[in-house]
Amino acid sequence: RGGDRRRWPALFGVIFLIGFGLAVGAFRMEYEEWIVRREQEVIGATEGKDVWVSGLVTEIKNVEYGVRVRLHDCELFEGDIDGRSLSLKEQKIRNLYVYTDSAEALYLGMQIMGKGICEIPDQGRNPGEFNYRMYCQAKKISGIFRAEHLEVLTGTDETKTAFTHLNHRYWQVRESIRKFGLLLERKLERISEPEDLGVLKAVL
Secondary structure, eight states, rough: OOHHHHHHHHHHHHHHHHHHHHHHHHHHHHHHHHHHHHHHHHHHHTSSSSSEEEEEEEEEEEEETTEEEEEEEEEEEOOOOOEEESSOOEEEEEEEEEEEEEOOOOOOOOEEEEEEEOOOOOOSSSOOOOHHHHHHHHHTOOEEEEEEEEEOOOTTTTTTOOTTTTHHHHHHHHHHHHHHHHEEEHHHHSSSSSHHHHHHHHHH
């Protein structure tokens, strides 16, 4: 009986820790969803307008319809640019997916700016259809930016010269790994059967 009495506090402690962990996880999920909804309200207010977006390149991926770039710590600007002077209001967005035709001049760790249309990801309209909005939300992506023009920000402390961002060596290592992956993909395209290529690329 004494042993049973000693086990109960330990059992209650384990139950408490599990419950606390679940509660923290649920709160964090709700908070992330709230952040995404708030940022999507900002994006929705720019619907149909040309906007400027700047941010840090953290991912570059070839997709069927071009190139997808993940931008982090983004600033969203409305209006026109006169030289390098930005007009109208400025809004912060944590992460955006940028779609463009080509990203040959881009590298991980660069600060870039682009002009185009910003929109909220499509959530699908038919039952069973892929919900791209939920997919983006799981990746902490608040919106889609369809770029007409992209440029690298260089030359001043305010814009952060490419590869002088904090942890720039980290980005250089990641960029080297990315380039190695692209090299492997090209080799796979030459030696693999078309029906196997998609699976091999996904594994890579």
